[in-house]
Amino acid sequence: METEKYQVLPEEPLRLPKGFLAGGLHCGLKKTERHDLGAIVCEVPAVSAAVYTTNLFQAAPLTVTRDSLSAGEGLRAVIVNSGNANACTGKQGLDDARKMRESFAEALQISAQQVAVSSTGVIGELMPMEKVMSGIERLPAVLNRDGGEDFCQSILTTDLVKKTASVIVTIDGQPVMITGVAKGSGMIHPNMATMLGFITTDAVISEPGLHALLKEMTDATFNMITVDGDTSTNDMVLAMASGQAEHLPLHEHHPDWLAFKQAFAYVAEVLAKAIARDGEGATKLVEVTVSGAPSTEAARAIAKTIMGSSLVKTALFGADANWGRIIACVGRAGVVVATEQVDIRLGEFSVLEKSRPVPFDDEAATEYLKTADTVTIEVDLHDGEYASKAWGCDLTYEYVRINAAYRT
Structure with missing residues (x-):
């Protein structure tokens, strides 16, 4: 900022x-x-x-x-x-x-x-x-x-x-x-x-x-x-x-x-x-940016859906560059999107262009997810001029341990 x-x-x-x-x-x-x-x-x-x-x-x-x-x-x-x-x-x-x-x-x-x-x-x-x-x-x-x-x-x-x-x-x-x-x-x-x-x-x-x-x-x-x-x-x-x-x-x-x-x-x-970085058991901060949206509300809805997905969060903990979980979140966020023109990036790695997979160095992407203090996910809808960000963290074994025994 x-x-x-x-x-x-x-x-x-x-x-x-x-x-x-x-x-x-x-x-x-x-x-x-x-x-x-x-x-x-x-x-x-x-x-x-x-x-x-x-x-x-x-x-x-x-x-x-x-x-x-x-x-x-x-x-x-x-x-x-x-x-x-x-x-x-x-x-x-x-x-x-x-x-x-x-x-x-x-x-x-x-x-x-x-x-x-x-x-x-x-x-x-x-x-x-x-x-x-x-x-x-x-x-x-x-x-x-x-x-x-x-x-x-x-x-x-x-x-x-x-x-x-x-x-x-x-x-x-x-x-x-x-x-x-x-x-x-x-x-x-x-x-x-x-x-x-x-x-x-x-x-x-x-x-x-x-x-x-x-x-x-x-x-x-x-x-x-x-x-x-x-x-x-x-x-x-x-x-x-x-x-x-x-x-x-x-x-x-x-x-x-x-x-x-x-x-x-x-x-x-x-x-x-x-707060997001200090999530219980978290190993990394995650920042999701959704751009090219038809409205701020649409961008926020998609960013929240991606960041709230347990499947996305566990993939990030496991250092799995599983963009399929991300595109699935885009499609279920309750927002109408042009399904043939979505781009996705994980850090510097372009993994999806115009809703089609593109070759990327999976080993390097895995290393990025393992070592980065802040992991970025960028989604471009190419359907407007609005954008929004959401923040969260990965979902880990430690989170389960902390909350399984919270009262004790």
Whole structure:
């Protein structure tokens, strides 16, 4: 993605935009000593927007967060725990999520409606509230401008690495920072999955503008990743803008709107790809590009279908350049395509032209699939001017091992 209009900041130390604090600690939800409770806090009411999982069984924290956002007071904080999803826990789970919100609000001396709640972990178990409440009492003391790393650690479950991205973009001659943090490794599928994303910025922007931007960028990034085809109950991407950068309000007609949008898109794409790369048991990131489509929707549908195919994903794990599985996905994606003019490439290897196989070095292609950190699949439909990308990973023996014993 083009980076001329913004500066990409180093991953470490993670920097937060003006007006934000963060932190994390261990309160006992996880069996290990890793952090499992964290928060991001804004010093002023932040313009906020969120998108949620499409799973009909939505966890209690999502209900509470929706309620806080609908109050219109501007979020001041989001409290997040890992190790317990607080999903499918009935009235008690909803009461517990509300108690988390109210207790953290009291600890910060702000309105309960200014607090969002997010949880990730095992579904169907009641939250051990005594441990959570003890953590909430200690949480304000660990919040600081340099607490991003501790927050990152507090939201991880089966993740092997933290996911972060931070950029500075110039608006009206003023530096504006956008920083994103995410978690996600398994139960990942388009329309989000067991993934949480938190994007903060000090930009001055309206709530409708931020919501529209977040939705558009989510459709192009977080909703274009898949690890295993499962969509979870807790997924959420939350954006908060402190408005503390000194520039005129951003909107679609602002001369620097495109630069801000590109910077925001960069952060979202980096986080989405990091989730796909860290798929449970994965050995490689896979990027599928579909071009020459009659519409963006058609390109997205085909890219998602290819990336979501277990047969494609296992072939990639086995380093098998089996283009037949890819063309079969193109044909079953629910999109009308010109079946006599499709091209497919695996990395630098052209394997199909005008829907007919072409000779390629199978041994070299196998070596590419074995050794590449990122495997690319390119499909050109030659039927329009639209394109889209999807990201995922291979499907391995290790994925089965991790998920066969997830609760133990």
